[in-house]
Amino acid sequence: MGTLYAILGGFMDQIILQILNGLDKGSAYALIALGLTLIFGTLGVVNFAHGALFMLGAFCAITFNRILTISHVVVDETQKDFLGNPLKVDIPYIYDWFGESTGQALINWSVPLAILFAIPVMIIIGVVMERGLIKHFYKRPHADQILVTFGLAIVLQEIVKYYFGANQIPNPAPEAFTGSFDFGAAVGLKAGSIIYPYWRIVYFSFAMLLIGSVFAFLQFTTFGMVVRAGMADRETVELLGINIDKRFTIMFGVAAAVAGLAGVMYTPINSPNYHMGMDFLVISFVVVVVGGMGSLPGAVAAGLLLGILESFASMRQVIEALPGINQVVIYLAAIVILLTRPRGLMGRKGVMEE
Amino acid sequence: MTKTKLTRRSVMQTGAVAGAGLALPTILTAGSHAGFANAPTGSTVTLGFNVPQSGPYADEGNDELKAYKLAVEHLNGEGDGGMLQTFSSKALDGTGILGKKVEYVTGDTQTNADAARASARSMIEKDGAIMITGGSSSGVAVAVQSLCQDAGIIFMAGLTHSNDTTGKDKKANGFRHFFNSYMTGAALAPILADRYGADRKAYHLTADYNWGYTTEEAVRNSTEALGWETVAAVKTPLSQTDFSSYVAPVLNSGADVLILNHYGGNMVNSLTSAVEFGLRAAQANGKNFEIVVPLYSRLMAKGAGKNVAGIFGTTGWHWSLENTAGSRYTGTNAFVKSFGEKYGYPPSQAAHTCYCQALLYADAVQRGGSFNPCSVVEALEGFEFDGMGNGPTLYRAEDHQCIKDVLVVRGKENPANDFDLLELVDITPAEAVTFDPAIFGGNLGSCNPGA
Structure with a gap:
């Protein structure tokens, strides 16, 4: 009995650990899928460039960090560079303006601060994308929309690669959030049995907050009410004399900002490169379909669910029992869910079924 | 029926005659030269640099290409001559190769075997490249090497670390200057046992492809031989970006060392996750938990930032080698100087191995007196040289693998800049990493001059 409890206890740790792991990965999926669903629900466009928006968000954080560290060169005669010439030291202008300690603090906190920078930038990118390109494709078949947005995603990737290179660029979290939290000790299990990085807790909380704000915005503001009405019955809303197009454009901007913020906060978890959007894109579509096309709560629920499933599937014991399961679990789950619930978890009748 | 008679038969006949007519000049030239593919006839010779320019x-590809351009300059007698000043063979004199000015064409491998074969083929068939070199992946190296074998062209591999390139997939026309997984294991294990003790339990995370397998096997075998135990080895998908679910269970697995058989983006991400989950600061089995990255690349260490601090691995060459380890590694400073002055930063190991490969090829042609692949193979097989930054080196005849010292390095705790990320811990001499070429199987076959 004692041994059984010990085995179960040991296993329990791992299960809790993988649920936690799944939650932060899942919250990134959920944020991207939420934006996708917003765009699909309002504009009826299948936006394959949404992963690229996530990636652009991450590069907003990198750019913001670079802006903070714009430097002038001071030649330091006391040190030598790799060729034996006097070392050129870069001093960020921000040190000159705010003093060295404030300057360092600003650079240290550049990831959270980048949120303020990314919101306007991402809304502008979203609105420009919608007005400049995507609006011309509303009346076209979904296949055309997919092709044009996919093409756009590749163009955006190549632009980013041109300016930032192909390798990953590290962008660490503020020092206050480095290290990890002993979750095991906190919930009364063995100390050190469940270690969880602080920044991932921050990421999960941030994602929940962001999702909550989007829902609150749609639920409790007049603007949100009109948008929801427009999603349900666009023609009637237009007949009431409301310019629904303008509001939908703004929603595209909001969706871009949500994906962008997901990207900004993700940079300390994985150093971003130009390709990160594509890595998330396919899974995000699976998330949207599993959650139910057009269903916002469905997107969030499916994002978290698939994130957790993916974590479980990468446990050593699971891989040993079912080799290769870690590579296919998401798609397997999608097949099972779609076979049993053809409209996805929370899909409504009539969406994408004309 | 007075119209022109265009029957199947007449079309075939015209086609056959025209085809023969077009083929005639090629047949004549093929007969007139020394009997090998793409024999240079004018005053120039064309090399094909097949590097990842996208993907x-x-x-890495960009660094490789810069190194090749520098090599071409030095071969043609421009610039300061770089390693030609220190290279032990003095056959090259700065007048090109066999008096022919060196020109080059480039291809984009995209780190994709099909794309790499297509670009190599195009450089061979369209541009008349006499030799193909470069690349940053073992999958690509093996694919391009076999294409070059069939086409009768010499292949000088770039950055490829899998045992297979000069092991089971070796080819007579292919040569590798870079070291391999086996040498990594042999060099790293003694240092690990020395620093971390012989009583260690290792947990491997391994990239799920060819290079990952050979590296895991090599490191496992060498560490187990010294008394380590392998607790688990988990394969991770190559496309994985967030390794948290693989890294998180490690601490409670009974292991006290995590070995990341990952390269490139995989390495950056898995290492970042491991440090994030507090493994570097953790204790296990009463010891400090340690992380090991068998193959280090400075360009990639940059992506992992501060997370590389204190982590052991191996590397083929490092720009500070001659300053820290002495004149045995002569050539290093000469190369760093020409590269650094031209491009403003120190070269990577990818740049170094590619630069060496270009010079070694040119030297072999010069010494053999012919561009004929069979003459190059003969000149390179068993060739012993020095002054190229790795100390005395042998191009082994049995498998066309360079046998040279391997560097064991560690991530610096306080790097002064983006280039100063690794510090030299030890150098394992070539004798200690030499292996029996027969253990990996494969067959060189015989050299193919093409044509």
């Missing part, structure tokens, strides 16, 4: 290893 995930584009930055």
Whole structure:
């Protein structure tokens, strides 16, 4: 009995650990899928460039960090560079303006601060994308929309690669959030049995907050009410004399900002490169379909669910029992869910079924 | 029926005659030269640099290409001559190769075997490249090497670390200057046992492809031989970006060392996750928990930032080698100087191995007196040289693998800049990493001059 409890206890740790792991990965999926669903629900466009928006968000954080560290060169005669010439030291202008300690603090906190920078930038990118390109494709078949947005995603990737290179660029979290939290000790299990990085807790909380704000915005503001009405019955809303197009454009901007913020906060978890959007894109579509096309709560629920499933599937014991399961679990789950619930978890009748 | 008679038969006949007519000049030239593919006839000779210019290893490719351009300059007698000043063979004199000015064409491997074969083929068939070199992946190296074998062209591999390139997939026309997984294991294990003790339990995370397998096997075998125990080895998908679910269970697995058989983006991400989950600061089995990255690349260490601090691995060459380890590694400073002055930063190991490969090829042609692949093979097989930054080196005849010292390095705790990320811990001499070429199987076959 004692041994059984010990085995179960040991296993329990791992299960809790993988649920936690799944939650932060899942919250990134959920944020991207939420934006996708917003765009699909309002504009009826299948936006394959949404992963690229996530990636652009991450590069907003990198750019913001670079802006903070714009430097002038001071030649330091006391040190030598790799060729034996006097070392050129870069001093960020921000040190000159705010003093060295404030300057360092600003650079240290550049990831959270980048949120303020990314919101306007991402809304502008979203609105420009919608007005400049995507609006011309509303009346076209979904296949055309997919092709044009996919093409756009590749163009955006190549632009980013041109300016930032192909390798990953590290962008660490503020020092206050480095290290990890002993979750095991906190919930009364063995100390050190469940270690969880602080920044991932921050990421999960941030994602929940962001999702909550989007829902609150749609639920409790007049603007949100009109948008929801427009999603349900666009023609009637237009007949009431409301310019629904303008509001939908703004929603595209909001969706871009949500994906962008997901990207900004993700940079300390994985150093971003130009390709990160594509890595998330396919899974995000699976998330949207599993959650139910057009269903916002469905997107969030499916994002978290698939994130957790993916974590479980990468446990050593699971891989040993079912080799290769870690590579296919998401798609397997999608097949099972779609076979049993053809409209996805929370899909409504009539969406994408004309 | 007075119209022109265009029957199947007449079309075939015209086609056959025209085809023969077009083929005639090629047949004549093929007969007139020394009897090998793409024999240079004018005053120039064309080399084909096949490097990743797009895709995930584009930055390595960029460094490789810069190194090749520098090599071409030095071969043609421009610039300061770089390693030609220190190279032990003095056959090259700065007048090109066999008096022919060196020109080059480039291809984009995209780190994709099909794309790499297509670009190599195009350089061979369209541009008349006499030799193909470069690349940053073992999958690509093996694919391009076999294409070059069939086409009768010499292949000088770039950055490829899998045992297979000069092991089971070796070819007579292919040569590798870079070291391999086996040498990594042999060099790293003694240092690990020395620093971390012989009583260690290792947990491997391994990239799920060819290079990952050979590296895991090599490191496992060498560490187990010294008394380590392998607790688990988990394969991770190559496309994985967030390794948290693989890294998180490690601490409670009974292991006290995590070995990351990952390269490139995989390495950056898995290492970042491991440090994030507090493994570097953790204790296990009463010891400090340790992380090991068998193959280090400075360009990639940059992506992992501060997370590389204190982590052991191996590397083929490092720009500070001659300053820290002495004149045995002569050539290093000469190369760093020409590269650094031209491009403003120190070269990577990818740049170094590619630069060496270009010079070694040119030297072999010069010494053999012919561009004929069979003459190059003969000149390179068993060739012993020095002054190229790795100390005395042998191009082994049995498998066309360079046998040279391997560097064991560690991530610096306080790097002064983006280039100063690794510090030299030890150098394992060539004798200690030499292996029996027969253990990996494969067959060189015989050299193919093409044509």
